[in-house]
Amino acid sequence: MKLTLKIWRQGGKYKGEFVTYELPNVNAHMSFLEMLDVLNEDLVSRREEPVAFEHDCREGICGTCSLVIDGRPHGPWKGTTTCQVHMRHYKDGDTIVIEPYRAKAFPVLKDLVVDRSALDRIIQAGGYVSVNTGQAQDANAIPVSQEDASKAFDSAACIGCGACVAACPNASGMLFTSAKVSHLAMLPQGHAERRKRVLAMVAQMDTEGFGQCSNVKACEAECPKEISVDNIARMNREYAAAVFTSETAM
DSSP states (O other): OOEEEEEEEEETTEEEEEEEEEESOOOTTSBHHHHHHHHHHHHHHTTOOOOOOOOSOSSSSSOOOOOEETTEETOSSTTOOGGGOBGGGSOTTOEEEEEOOOOTTSOEEETTEEOOHHHHHHHHHHOSOOSOOOSOOOTTSSOOOHHHHHHHHHHHTOOOOOHHHHHSTTOBOHHHHHHHHHHHHTSGGGGGGHHHHHHHHHHHHHHTTOBOOOSOOHHHHHOTTOOOTHHHHHHHHHHHHHHHHHHHTO
16 A cells, blocks of 8 residues: 655754655555554665664563654554554555654654653652562462552553653643552552652652643543553542641651
8 A cells, every 4th residue: 555654853954844755565464663664674775864763572562662643642543552553554545644752851862762761760769669578478478459459450551651641731741650659559568658659759750841630531541551540549649648748747
């Protein structure tokens, strides 16, 4: 099939603009990233600069392949990453607009590649357990209810791709941060630091320049792992409790 691609180019000779490319022979069995590989092979053969984009596992696991396709992070299909999008879902003659994530906290490095290290710094601020929890114990040594274990597992499914930030009109990092806060807050190993953790991670999130949540819920709709906005409500409760506890302790 023949496709027209309008791709954001930024860096080098490109100052930040959409460039149009024609692909005349796209195989319907290709993945979206394989289609971009074919484009880049063609550009290199013509001694032109290839389009920079990120990828790693290409199996929907890592979230590295973060692109905005026709205005939607990771493309138009629910619960999928960009690498899971296949060209058989497009029609001959379609025009596809491809651009990087747009957020103050995600500066564009080149073309479709953005710097998402702000998410790493939020994790570094408190998304871990640092207290000594002892050596590995039997699975049933620390009682965890099935409900809490399931919710913690669902929150831990977040792959940190940043689609929630790109989807939010305020470029909020609340869904990502709340998923990481919730994951540990619901497990016994994370209880000792839960107050300190949420205060530190929310503070870092604000420092990085993410916007505020306004309950649009676009983050949940576009998340490839379908992380629930219930995590945001849980984090708000954790944060309020932490602030109240710290104030009464003064």
